[in-house]
Amino acid sequence: MVSILNNESATVALATLRSINRNLAQVQQEISTGKSVANAKDNAAIYAVSTVIQSDADSFEAISSSLNLGLSTVGVARAAAENVTSLLQDIKNLVVAAQEENIDRSKIQTDIAQLRDQITSIVNAAQFSGLNLLRGGGSVDILSSLDRAADGTVTASNITIARNNLEVAQQTFGAGAGNVTTTVTGLAVGTQIDDGETATITYTATEISEGESFRITLGGTDYDYVARNGDTLNDVVRELKERIDAAGIANVTVTASNVSDPTSTDSVLTINYAPGDASNLTFAQANNSGGTAGGDLGTLLTFDVTTSAGAEQALTDIEALIQTGIDAAAAFGSAQKRIEIQEEFVTALVDNLKSGISALTDADIEEASARLQSLQVQQQLGIQALAIANQTPQTILSLFR
Structure with a gap:
């Protein structure tokens, strides 16, 4: 029909x-x-998976840049440490020559002083993008990876590079310019820290002067920092935290607060001790005065080969200094190699992540x-x-x- x-x-x-x-x-x-999956409407499940992978790939590309920056920084430090070691060997040759009686030791002393000053020049110049691994103490963290767990939680991993202080000139701790006020609450200075007790140290300042010094004493050990040119209060607190953390004191947790704002005039360092029982750890000092701090090559300042006794002492001391330079160069070399390996891995990982995204969505x-x-x-x-x-x-x- x-x-x-x-x-x-x-x-x-x-x-x-x-x-x-x-x-x-x-x-x-x-x-x-x-693309076969250009948006969530095309395939919601594939879109969700590919977007997470793309996010990780973008993050690892940023990490690759961080690793390259760290690689350059450590490379500069390694090259400088090798040069310092070479100069220390030159100083050793001069010290050996000074062992002879029939030689003009005053001229040798002048040569040693020149080489010592050259070491200082190299150490001061051994920075990359403002970071110098041959001055001060503590360590530097270089972002190396983002680790994603099965539940989607992401945590950052770092490669920690320890500084090697190859400075020659020693700095004397004093009251500085008196710009900083130190206030301690929660635990009295000079007392024993018991389980669960906390010392809160508040540093207040409108400016930090170069050479101003800071010290925290825990368990009879001094943790010192001397402010450098351009340091802020945040830098001081972070450096003190790094020094205590690097010591690895059992059951001690150090927290730095109010350090994200470079204009802040108050920074807080909190030290908590929680061993689970009574302790004999003492909190003896938190101020900005007293003590001395210097580089690992500070002994060079004592070299005086103008006398037989001084020449003999210098010959004894120079071996330890050379070993210090060798150890620093070796440490930086190992760190540089590790960063190179991680950078190669991250590059390969990004390539594979992008290939995976392509297989899913292209x-x-x-x-x-x-x-x-x-x-x-x-x-x-x-x-x-x-x-x-x-x-x-x-x-x-x-x-x-």
């Missing part, structure tokens, strides 16, 4: 044409974007091209079928002629 109210053939042809057009639009989108262009040709033919046939179906009701008119 032919109906003038319902053209079933045209309805079927129209539905088929709509389906073809929808598939054709999808293929054209894949070809234009190069369109198969060859297949899409073939599908496009097929769908274009289907579209033309669908239009023809719809046109034929639309003409069917016209045959009814012939019945009334």
